[in-house]
Amino acid sequence: MDAAKKLDKVRIDRSLVDVHRNPRSSETVWGYVSAVGKKWALIANARDGGYPDGFTAIRLKDVIAVRRRAGFEDAFAKTRTDWPESPLHLDLDLEAVLPARPDVGVVATKRLRD
Template sequence: MGTRKRLAAALAQQAMVRIDLCPRHSERVDGFVVGIGKKWGLVAATMDGGYFDGYQAFRLKDVDRVRRDKSFEGRFARTRPEWPPSPPPFGLDSTVGVVRSLAAWSPLIGIEKANERSAIWIGSLHKAGRKWVWLHEVAPDGSWAAEPLGYRTLRITNVQVGTHYLTALAEVAGDKPSSSPSESRNDKQ
């Protein structure tokens, strides 16, 4: 059974899955599949113990393996008030659609880029175009960057919203400052 079929089966059966992504150093995605688009999939993510932890979008082309979770966590998740996960409609057919729709749902988003180990860039969406996404970033100490930074859409591999970490960081950071994107402050990779 192919990747898309495994994801579709997990969606239809509301089964908790563990999704291994390429490259090998990518983080595993655990949770319940809640959407499959042309290029992206969406999971109601879970953390240790089966607690819900926001939503995570991933590129379908990066999926290496989809496995059913055999632990108690899926059963526990079904006892939570968030069950069943019912996200608002998200655009999963393009990177820009994913970023825009997830950013509209949450004050902060986290993006991961290809070939970056265990790194996530967190901020509020400032602007999204076909080739670039601009985030007004928040540092781990809750301070806002002076101006937005640009990231190439082709390098974005994962987008997260509503996690416990992002929710706490948004609370500490407060309202974002206003500014416009600077072409000199972008991701040159």
């Protein structure tokens, strides 16, 4: 299953996830998937305790693994009526729009070449 399908599945399930990216040394993004486009996905970030912490846009081609995160943070977050946050209304397929949004952190990594 490709990254877009995995991310869309956990978006529908409203599962708390870790999103691992290439290169493997990149920081793992964790939270709830808010939206999935053709090239980008929008993650509603979670911080310790399951509290909301803004949004991060990640390139689908950088995603190497999506893993559900079980534990108290997911259970706690699901008790809150304001979490996960509603997705922002932006076109994830227009790369030029993403950096212009001050409320979205864009995580882009370069692939390492041999």
